[in-house]
Amino acid sequence: MSLRTPLGRVLGRGSAGDGVGHWWEQRVTAIALIPLSAWFAVSLVRRHAGKFEDMQAWLSQPWPALLALLLVVALAWHSKLGVQVVIEDYIHAKGAKTTLLVLSTFLHFAAAFTGIFAILRLALA
Amino acid sequence: MNQRPLSPHLGIYKFAYTMALSILHRIMGVALSVGFLVLVWWLFALAKGPAAYAEAVEVLRSGFFKLLLAGWALAFIYHFCNGIRHLLWDAGAGLERREARRSGALVVVATFVLFALFIWAVYFATPVME
Numbered sequence: 001m002s003l004r005t006p007l008g009r010v011l012g013r014g015s016a017g018d019g020v021g022h023w024w025e026q027r028v029t030a031i032a033l034i035p036l037s038a039w040f041a042v043s044l045v046r047r048h049a050g051k052f053e054d055m056q057a058w059l060s061q062p063w064p065a066l067l068a069l070l071l072v073v074a075l076a077w078h079s080k081l082g083v084q085v086v087i088e089d090y091i092h093a094k095g096a097k098t099t100l101l102v103l104s105t106f107l108h109f110a111a112a113f114t115g116i117f118a119i120l121r122l123a124l125a
Numbered sequence: 126m127n128q129r130p131l132s133p134h135l136g137i138y139k140f141a142y143t144m145a146l147s148i149l150h151r152i153m154g155v156a157l158s159v160g161f162l163v164l165v166w167w168l169f170a171l172a173k174g175p176a177a178y179a180e181a182v183e184v185l186r187s188g189f190f191k192l193l194l195a196g197w198a199l200a201f202i203y204h205f206c207n208g209i210r211h212l213l214w215d216a217g218a219g220l221e222r223r224e225a226r227r228s229g230a231l232v233v234v235a236t237f238v239l240f241a242l243f244i245w246a247v248y249f250a251t252p253v254m255e
Contacts, residue, residue, distance in 0.1 A: 118172035
C-alpha cells in the first residue's frame with residue numbers, strides 16, 4: 001500500500017525538503033550570531049555605549065559598519081523565527097495567531113530595515 | 126474529540142531544573158526580541174544626529190531603563206551560553222541525562238561569571254575611545 005496521495009503520484013516529485021527550512025535557518029542564524037553578537041556586545045561595553053562622536057566614529061568605519069549590518073540581518077531573522085515559534089506554540093485561536101504572526105513579520109522587517117538604513121547612513125555619510 | 130488520549134505533557138513529569146533552563150531560554154529569547162527593537166531605535170537615533178542621540182541616551186540612562194538594560198544583558202548572556210548548548214545537542218552531542226544536567230549547570234555558572242564581568246566593565250572599567 002502506498003501512502004502517497006494520487007496528486008503526489010501524478011506530480012512524481014518527492015518531498016521538496018523544505019519542511020526543515022525553518023529549523024535550519026534558526027540554527028544557521030544562531031551560528032552566525034555567536035561571533036557577531038559577541039563582537040558587538042564587547043565593543044559596546046568597552047565603549048560604554050558612549051558619546052555621540054565616539055559611536056559615530058566607530059560605526060562609520062568600513063569593518064564595524066559591515067559587521068553591524070550582518071548582525072542586524074542575522075538578529076532580525078533569528079528573532080523573527082523564534083517569535084514565530086512562540087506564537088504558534090501558545091496562541092491557539094486562529095484569528096489571533098494569524099494577526100500576531102503578520103504583525104511580528106511586519107515589525108521584524110521594519111526593525112531590520114531601520115537598522116540597515118541607520119548603519120548605511122552612518123557609514124556612507 | 127475530548128475523549129482522545131493525550132501524549133504526556135508537563136504535568137506528568139517530575140520537575141528537573143533542566144526544564145526551567147529550557148523555558149528560560151524561550152523567555153529570554155522573547156525578551157531579547159524586544160531588546161532588538163531598542164537596539165535599532167538607538168542606532169536610528171545615532172544616524173539622525175547629536176540631538177536625537179542625546180535624547181535617546183537620556184531615556185536609556187533613566188533609572189528604570191538602566192534596570193531593563195541590565196536585564197537584557199543578563200538575558201543575552203544566558204541565551205548566548207544556552208544557545209551554544211542547544212547547538213551542541215543539535216549536533217548530537219551531550220544528550221545523555223547526566224551530560225545535559227552538567228552542561229546546564231555549566232551554563233548557569235558561565236552566565237553569572239560573564240554577567241559579573243559585564244557589571245565590572247560597565248561600572249568600574251574605563252571606556253575605550255577610538
